[in-house]
Amino acid sequence: MDSAPVRAAEFFAGIGLVRTALERVKGAQIQVVWANDIKQAKYDAYAANFPDAEDHFVVRDIRRIEASDLPTGIELATSSFPCIDLSLAGNRRGLVGEQSGMFWEFAKIVEGMSPRPSVILLENVHGFATSHGGKDLEAALASLSKLDYSLDVLAIDARHFVPQSRPRMFIVGIQQDKLPSQALHDVPPVSDVRPAWVRAIHETHRQTLDMHYIDLPALPEGPRDLDGFVETDVAGDLWWDEGRVEAFVRSLSDVQKARFEALLAGNTISYRTAYRRTRQGVSVWELRKDGIAGCLRTTGGGSSKQALVRLGRGSKAVRWMTPREYANLMGAHEYKLLAGTPNQQLFGFGDAVVVDVIEWIGNKYLLPVLRPAGTE
Known part of the structure; x- marks a missing residue:
């Protein structure tokens, strides 16, 4: 042996x-x-x-x-x-x-x-x-x-x-x-x-x-959901302002908007992820229908970054996902984020x-x- x-x-x-x-x-x-x-x-x-x-x-x-x-x-x-x-x-x-x-x-x-x-x-x-x-x-x-x-x-x-x-x-x-x-x-x-x-x-x-x-x-x-993988105590300024959130909502298709509104009216807080896509030459946001994240990518541009959407009890909030959340979703909860810029950190996890x-x-x-x- x-x-x-x-x-x-x-x-x-x-x-x-x-x-x-x-x-x-x-x-x-x-x-x-x-x-x-x-x-x-x-x-x-x-x-x-x-x-x-x-x-x-x-x-x-x-x-x-x-x-x-x-x-x-x-x-x-x-x-x-x-x-x-x-x-x-x-x-x-x-x-x-x-x-x-x-x-x-x-x-x-x-x-x-x-x-x-x-x-x-x-x-x-x-x-x-x-x-x-x-x-x-x-x-x-x-x-x-x-x-x-x-x-x-x-x-x-x-x-x-x-x-x-x-x-x-x-x-x-x-x-x-x-x-x-x-x-x-x-x-x-x-x-x-x-x-x-x-x-x-x-x-x-x-x-x-x-x-x-x-x-x-x-x-x-x-x-089946993002509980335990998202950061719930991030700085307030990471969440998008009201105008940016409204622009996000306006970009949703009718099907996407119905999904958004159903979660918004729910009695519990739910998290969803969203990607920006180009459909018929127009940049739109698409919200995942399930409770898990889409495939994390290398951050070569805005369309490759994933947004986090928090909905429920009449409250809505949107922001970019953080490097810690990328680490968690790659199974690296204890990974130390001590080197590089946030974008380099996102790139590193998206490429891993x-x-x-x-x-x-x-x-x-x-x-x-x-x-x-x-x-x-």
């Missing part, structure tokens, strides 16, 4: 939410010993939360990193490579894009590592599966298969853990000689972590690539992973593979 902590490397580490999650895995059995990102502002946020950052965090373009730069004995490598070229909201250039094409740099480094990590975990948007008609995903899977990884694909919406709709896909690669006995090589049944479109990926590629799946438990139900999702994958999948004797 190997009782030593799993040594992990975090590529595209951002503000460190993968590390936050991995350190919560049972018995603190996973330890991040190397991390990288290109942005100094993200390092600053990471360092404010992890005092040992200067010992292992490399602020450098991944294209200037060699396999030899990493410490030895890496068993787990994680990669949340940029999604902008894969996202349906992005430019859809795919893996030839300047940002999402960084996947190939990650794969090149892994290829050069000796020994290679026993397990790799990749995270990205669902658009990765359909980019260039599925050819981008096929190419990525093929490149990892050539490095002797058997591959599994998962899809998890963070709403099972936090009140935020944030669907993401994950690729788990396991070196062939590390595949556990519970790994199965036929087409997986449809489940909450492998919906029909993920099952189709397995079915399409299992004859030509090394594919497997491992049975996983059902995902938890998840919260949900802690609870990675922790769940770590406990239910990664640790049983990497330390089978030490898990329940």
Whole structure:
């Protein structure tokens, strides 16, 4: 039995939410010993939360990193490579894009590592599966298969853990000689972590690539409202003035306005989130019909920021969501907001992973593979 902590490397580490999650895995059995990102502002946020950052965090373009730069004995490598070229909201250039094409740099480094990590975990948007008609995903899977990884694909919406709709896909690669006995090589049944479109990926590629799946438990139900995630004691000047709130209301469609008025007349205080959209060339606000937040985004402009709407007992109030609320919705309630401007903080969280999702994958999948004797 190997009782030593799993040594992990975090590529595209951002503000460190993968590390936050991995350190919560049972018995603190996973330890991040190397991390990288290109942005100094993200390092600053990471360092404010992890005092040992200067010992292992490399602020450098991944294209200037060699396999030899990493410490030895890496068993787990994680990669949340940029999604902008894969996202349906992005430019859809795919893996030839300047940002999402960084996947190939990650794969090149892994290829050069000796020994290679026993397990790799990749995270990205669902658009990765359909980019260039599925050819981008096929190419990525093929490149990892050539490095002797058997591959599994998962899809998890963070709403099972936090009140935020944030669907993401994950690729788990396991070196062939590390595949556990519970790994199965036929087409997986449809489940909450492998919906029909993920099952189709397995079915399409299992004859030509090394594919497997491992049975996983059902995902938890998840919260249905924002209670415990919103700040109730923010400064009064953060709430919009009456004129701005009225402009917000005027922009709502008839359906949206009816939803707004019903909540306004309610006997309890309710919170909803809203995004600004452009409909037929006109900027309008749209209010979510459920009690959870929309997918938090990187703050590249006003339309990407999410507003919080408080309604009930005849009272209405609107403001932008705060960095603390973004942190909470990413499962990082205890994350210290000590570095960067509020906009940089919003950007960092919008560009990150949900802690609870990675922790769940770590406990239910990664640790049983990497330390089978030490898990329940």
